[in-house]
Amino acid sequence: MKQLGVLFQKEWRENLRNYKIFWIPAVFILFGIMEPVTNYFLPQILDSVGNLPDGAVIEIPPPEPAQILAAVLGQYQLIGMLVLILAYMGTIAGERKSGTATLLYVRPLSFTSYFLSKWMIAGLIAIISVWSGLLAAYYYTFLLFEQVDFVKFIQFAATYSVWILLVVSIVLAASAALPNPGFAAAVALAVVFLAQLGDGLLGAYWTVSPVKIPNYAAQWLVDGPVRADFWWALGIALLLIAMAVTFGVWMSRKNAADTKV
Amino acid sequence: MAMEEMDLLWLLLPIVLIQLALMIFALVDLVKNPNPNGPKWMWALIIVLINIIGPIVYFVVGRRNY
Amino acid sequence: MNMLEARRLTKRYGGELAVDQVSFTLEEGTATALIGPNGAGKTTTLSMLAGLLKPTEGSVEWDAHSGIGFLPQHPQFFPWLTAIEFTEMAAKISGVEAKLARKQSERTLEFVGLGQAMNKKTGTFSGGMKQRLGLAQAIVHQPKLLLLDEPVSALDPTGRREVMDLLKSLQGQTTILYSTHILNDAEEMTDQVLFMQRGKLVEQGSLAEVKKRHANPQIRIGFDNSEHAARFLQSNPWQAEVKGASIWLPASGGPSMEEVLRVIASDPAGVNAVERQSATLEEIFLKVVGAR
The missing domain is CATH 3.40.50.300 (P-loop containing nucleotide triphosphate hydrolases)
Known part of the structure; x- marks a missing residue:
């Protein structure tokens, strides 16, 4: 564990110097702001593009602020996750493939510290991105529409953070297990999207799936999810995160011999 | 809730600024990059012409660590 | 240790x-x-x-x-x-x-x-x-x-x-x-x-x-040209190898250095070098590897 600090510093420097610490949150903030703004201007946009006869009035009921925040999650579920998966697909596979890992692996390296340092920094940046993006969305929704109860917002964002941490854990485990970054990204994407697809098709019958966490997060904004279902899903998600991390540590040790010498 | 037009402009400013910042960040990085993954002029076009996605694609695919 | x-x-x-x-x-x-x-x-x-x-x-x-x-x-x-x-x-x-x-x-x-x-x-x-x-x-x-x-x-x-x-x-x-x-x-x-x-x-x-x-040191006698070398070997029927303008004598079984020098002193025509050469690592390596 003494190595954790040393390795975390290395990862921190990498993410600072390849600007991931800046551009990933910037993307999340951008999509967070754009959702309430487009909603605000939607009547005008429809007005200008729609060739309606004079005098026709479009009546669009103003959206509920909770709906807008939930729609931001919808953006993150697609673009946000794609960005995170692509940004961190090479974390371990890339180091092995380029051979930069060799000079670490030849030392008495703790693979637990090695994997954890990478998991911590990717998780940290993902959480910073999600929170800054959602806070921006919250603020804009407040300015353009109405205020959402702040406690509800905190519950909403915290719940979604668990899901995004699960996604990050899956990417890093895939990067530890697979021979190259592209393969790792493909598998991580497949796992995440197939799980969502499966839940969409069959999930009506079980309510404790961790894939439902984004939905539960959005439900906090209104009246909250069914408590028992929510806590079970959350517990299972945390368990899956722990399993992905353990698997990642094990795979990064097992695949160390594949580093380019 | 009605908004003054000036206030609206201020609200839109961050969107423009962040996009601009992403673009400039990516362009400055591209100029300094000794070994991007593909021709520089191509990346410059992608960064400038494709809104938001251009700089992201450059950072993820084109940059290569250096 | x-x-x-x-x-x-x-x-x-x-x-x-x-x-x-x-x-x-x-x-x-x-x-x-x-x-x-x-x-x-x-x-x-x-x-x-x-x-x-x-x-x-x-x-x-x-x-x-x-x-x-x-x-x-x-x-x-x-x-x-x-x-x-x-x-x-x-x-x-x-x-x-x-x-x-x-x-x-x-x-x-x-x-x-x-x-x-x-x-x-x-x-x-x-x-x-x-x-x-x-x-x-x-x-x-x-x-x-x-x-x-x-x-x-x-x-x-x-x-x-x-x-x-x-x-x-x-x-x-x-x-x-x-x-x-x-x-x-x-x-x-x-x-x-x-x-x-x-x-x-x-x-x-x-x-x-x-x-x-692997290396038995050899004696090399250098001549101005190959004719001199050939003539030298005719008058001194030693077991030797001719390579260009040089002749190589095996280290063991052939004449000793003293003997070689005595012969050359009496018949120095065309001789420009006499040396004992021990093989380089490269030659030994080629020999060991080539033998397989």
Whole structure:
């Protein structure tokens, strides 16, 4: 564990110097702001593009602020996750493939510290991105529409953070297990999207799936999810995160011999 | 809730600024990059012409660590 | 005292034997050259010794507390770290205390000639600078055992000279095993040689031993032209080989040096050189490898 600090510093420097610490949150903030703004201007946009006869009035009921925040999650579920998966697909596979890992692996390296340092920094940046993006969305929704109860917002964002941490854990485990970054990204994407697809098709019958966490997060904004279902899903998600991390540590040790010498 | 037009402009400013910042960040990085993954002029076009996605694609695919 | 012992080290990839039953020991404080053509299995052997690769069979034993330094043939660095950030991290991971890591890094980088480039990012380094940094990261934690894979073959003649000198200054206090296919380098700094071919160790021993075993020194008589050489052999019917304007006499079974000199003194026409030549490592290597 003494190595954790040393390795975390290395990862921190990498993410600072390849600007991931800046551009990933910037993307999340951008999509967070754009959702309430487009909603605000939607009547005008429809007005200008729609060739309606004079005098026709479009009546669009103003959206509920909770709906807008939930729609931001919808953006993150697609673009946000794609960005995170692509940004961190090479974390371990890339180091092995380029051979930069060799000079670490030849030392008495703790693979637990090695994997954890990478998991911590990717998780940290993902959480910073999600929170800054959602806070921006919250603020804009407040300015353009109405205020959402702040406690509800905190519950909403915290719940979604668990899901995004699960996604990050899956990417890093895939990067530890697979021979190259592209393969790792493909598998991580497949796992995440197939799980969502499966839940969409069959999930009506079980309510404790961790894939439902984004939905539960959005439900906090209104009246909250069914408590028992929510806590079970959350517990299972945390368990899956722990399993992905353990698997990642094990795979990064097992695949160390594949580093380019 | 009605908004003054000036206030609206201020609200839109961050969107423009962040996009601009992403673009400039990516362009400055591209100029300094000794070994991007593909021709520089191509990346410059992608960064400038494709809104938001251009700089992201450059950072993820084109940059290569250096 | 033995620093390292390899016992019947074997690495199989599919059906292919990359390294086949290699056994040797490294004495503390000695320098050993692992010599062989490309593809002989040198890198695989070193990777197993360094603990990067698991041997299919056999074992490596070494004093775990002594620490190990490894320089791959083409060391790769995180391009966004500076040289000193890298060596400091490397030292800390190898167990050097945080306080000492900085000092040792500075000293080591000065030693390999990167004092000026310490705070530059390694992504900007030239091939020669990377090789020096590679050496620095291998010795920064002051290991007792150094494993170097082709440490100088990628360098230009000046760089090669400088790095060889650096290595020679480590000789004695550090046990060194390095692979090379450049035999001049090997001859310069070696107590023991290991010849490798197609995964097998085909010859091993001290440099003197191996030379004695394979090279019988020969006597060469040089002439102004080949006619002189032919005429000389006609009047002195020795068993000899004619190569161009020189004749070569075997070291044993032929005339002694004294006899040769006496004959030449009486008949010096066309002679311009007489010398005793002992074989170079290169000739021995070709002989050992060619015999198979």
